[in-house]
Amino acid sequence: MATLSNSTNIFWQDCQIGRPERQKLLNQKGCVVWITGLSGSGKSTLACSLSRELHSRGKLSYVLDGDNLRRGLNKDLGLKAEDRTENIRRTGEVAKLFADAGLICVASLISPYRRDRDTCRAMLPDANFIEVFMNMPLELCEARDPKGLYKLARAGKIKGFTGIDDPYEPPINCEIEIKQENGNCPTPTMMAGQVVTYLENKGFLES
Ligand SMILES: Nc1ncnc2c1ncn2[C@@H]1O[C@H](COP(=O)(O)OS(=O)(=O)O)[C@@H](OP(=O)(O)O)[C@H]1O
Numbered sequence: 001m002a003t004l005s006n007s008t009n010i011f012w013q014d015c016q017i018g019r020p021e022r023q024k025l026l027n028q029k030g031c032v033v034w035i036t037g038l039s040g041s042g043k044s045t046l047a048c049s050l051s052r053e054l055h056s057r058g059k060l061s062y063v064l065d066g067d068n069l070r071r072g073l074n075k076d077l078g079l080k081a082e083d084r085t086e087n088i089r090r091t092g093e094v095a096k097l098f099a100d101a102g103l104i105c106v107a108s109l110i111s112p113y114r115r116d117r118d119t120c121r122a123m124l125p126d127a128n129f130i131e132v133f134m135n136m137p138l139e140l141c142e143a144r145d146p147k148g149l150y151k152l153a154r155a156g157k158i159k160g161f162t163g164i165d166d167p168y169e170p171p172i173n174c175e176i177e178i179k180q181e182n183g184n185c186p187t188p189t190m191m192a193g194q195v196v197t198y199l200e201n202k203g204f205l206e207s
């Protein structure tokens with residue numbers, strides 16, 4: 001792996017057009033909506049539904065989906081703990097750039113370790129990192145199993161699968177929790193609505 005933080009004699013380069021100007025142009029405030037949860041908990045579904053809802057309101061967002069990033073930027077990384085940490089760090093840095101561009105960046109990754117998520121939070125002013133916890137029971141995720149991965153993990157054909165033989169550390173102080181009500185999962189539109197209401201109340205949908 002490349003050596004990190006190895007640069008010397010490097011100076012920050014500022015431009016006249018900065019984040020405030022971009023935010024004004026877009027009439028919104030840049031931020032990161034970080035969706036974390038088990039495989040099959042609905043992260044990608046929420047990310048897409050949220051992006052669609054924001055688009056319909058004339059707000060610019062961009063989705064960074066773990067699965068998709070692993071085909072390009074993060075294709076050199078696997079699923080062992082140190083690779084997940086690097087996966088999340090890189091994604092956090094990219095999300096930070098998108099937020100600086102003035103976009104509502106929606107990152108959707110399992111991001112199972114609390115410390116890695118907190119590292120991303122620390123990259124941004126605190127209010128600009130909005131952690132969304134998909135608090136869905138393992139049994140539900142496993143019953144969904146859209147990719148058949150839980151089945152393979154239970155059969156011992158995938159080792160270190162989150163929730164089975166690799167840990168998932170739930171957030172302690174997340175901004176938004178999506179959970180079942182009376183045993184029912186909210187619809188994708190309802191889940192997106194919960195996040196949009198938060199963004200609206202915190203002033204992110206105006207400049
Ligand atoms: N061992 C193991 N554990 C968990 N998940 C696994 C594993 N192997 C492959 N997959 C598939 O990879 C997707 C996880 O990618 P992420 O980048 O979100 O993972 S992480 O944040 O780095 O932990 C994850 O995507 P989602 O199902 O969308 O969550 C899985 O489809």
Ligand SMILES: Nc1ncnc2c1ncn2[C@@H]1O[C@H](COP(=O)(O)OP(=O)(O)O)[C@@H](O)[C@H]1O
Nearest residue numbers: 038039040041042043044045144146186187188
């Ligand atoms: N709110 C929901 N209601 C019903 N089904 C859902 C909901 N959210 C996700 N699903 C379904 O659950 C499965 C896993 O969702 P997905 O978004 O791919 O999860 P993740 O990205 O966390 O792995 C998919 O088949 C999806 O259609």
